[in-house]
Amino acid sequence: MGIQRIESVTYGVDDLDRCVRFFEDFGLARMDRTGRSATFEMLAGQTLHLDTAPGPFLPAPLEATPTIREVVWGVDTPEELEALVTAVAADRDVVTTDDGTHHSVDETGFGLGLTLARPRELSVPEVRRPNVSGSVRRWNESLGPVGRVRPLRMCHVALNIPKAGQEQAVAFYTDRLGFRPTDIVKPMGTFMQCEGDDDQHNFLLCHRPDRAGVNHVSYEVPGFDDVIEGGNHMVAQGWTEARRLGRHTVGSNVFRFIHAPCGGRVEYAADMDRVDDSYGTRVHETTPPHHIWTLRSSRDTPGNPAS
Numbered sequence: 001m002g003i004q005r006i007e008s009v010t011y012g013v014d015d016l017d018r019c020v021r022f023f024e025d026f027g028l029a030r031m032d033r034t035g036r037s038a039t040f041e042m043l044a045g046q047t048l049h050l051d052t053a054p055g056p057f058l059p060a061p062l063e064a065t066p067t068i069r070e071v072v073w074g075v076d077t078p079e080e081l082e083a084l085v086t087a088v089a090a091d092r093d094v095v096t097t098d099d100g101t102h103h104s105v106d107e108t109g110f111g112l113g114l115t116l117a118r119p120r121e122l123s124v125p126e127v128r129r130p131n132v133s134g135s136v137r138r139w140n141e142s143l144g145p146v147g148r149v150r151p152l153r154m155c156h157v158a159l160n161i162p163k164a165g166q167e168q169a170v171a172f173y174t175d176r177l178g179f180r181p182t183d184i185v186k187p188m189g190t191f192m193q194c195e196g197d198d199d200q201h202n203f204l205l206c207h208r209p210d211r212a213g214v215n216h217v218s219y220e221v222p223g224f225d226d227v228i229e230g231g232n233h234m235v236a237q238g239w240t241e242a243r244r245l246g247r248h249t250v251g252s253n254v255f256r257f258i259h260a261p262c263g264g265r266v267e268y269a270a271d272m273d274r275v276d277d278s279y280g281t282r283v284h285e286t287t288p289p290h291h292i293w294t295l296r297s298s299r300d301t302p303g304n305p306a307s
Helices: 016-026 078-088 166-177 224-236
Strands: 003-012 029-033 037-041 047-051 067-075 102-105 111-116 153-160 180-185 189-193 203-206 213-220 241-248 254-259 265-270 282-284 291-294
Touching: 003 111, 003 153, 016 029, 016 037, 016 047, 016 224, 067 078, 067 153, 067 213, 078 102, 078 111, 078 166, 166 180, 166 189, 166 203, 224 241, 224 254, 224 265
Parallel strands: 003 047, 067 111, 153 203, 180 282, 213 265
Antiparallel strands: 003 067, 029 037, 037 047, 102 111, 153 213, 180 189, 189 203, 241 254, 241 291, 254 265
């Protein structure tokens, strides 16, 4: 089936201490830390790398500020991995490191890696059952705080790309790596799904900013309360929210974004659409609304007595 998931993401950073504190506050488990780098792990076994001097096999950064240097995708079998590496190597160099990861570069200049997927079975806390008149699912059970929010996995990466060459940038992933476009938003970008996953999208190439750089990385959490409480915790720790709590139009997931010192933003996400091949590719001539809803208050309305 080819690519199954995001296997790892590497950022080039300048303030390692601050970035480590950020992701510890965000709820990731730190695996190791040196004077130069740090590695975090998701519950699903994916890894996040922060490095002040990323390896020489990575391409030059596409932004002057801290940013993503490489996204490594996990493949299901050695045979599929070999076929994908051969497709990438048709017109560009591929460097293989001792851990079996094959490193190259995509059309925009982002580091691209391929390796065997190392999935870990998730032990997911029981999702909170809602009560609705006529459909009561929770009896004699009061709810409390979810506690420290622990993201389950990295569910998608969004990268900004220039408008010039956008078709070639997308085609590299669809034609060579087997990604399927799920929603093409002509004024904005292309949402794609990898072959082995059923999330509405695992990858977004966004050409609306007309420049190359990191947009965001999204982390799945078990539910709505985790999105809210996770965001509240980050704000309480002094980090800056990038968007109000809301629910996306494309993908339908509940979201909360935080500005990240490693570049771009990170997203707590829950309840994303799952789609199969029958979903097809939906083409939007105009950009749908970013969200179905976001949190609003009477305090936001000028002149309102409550503001």
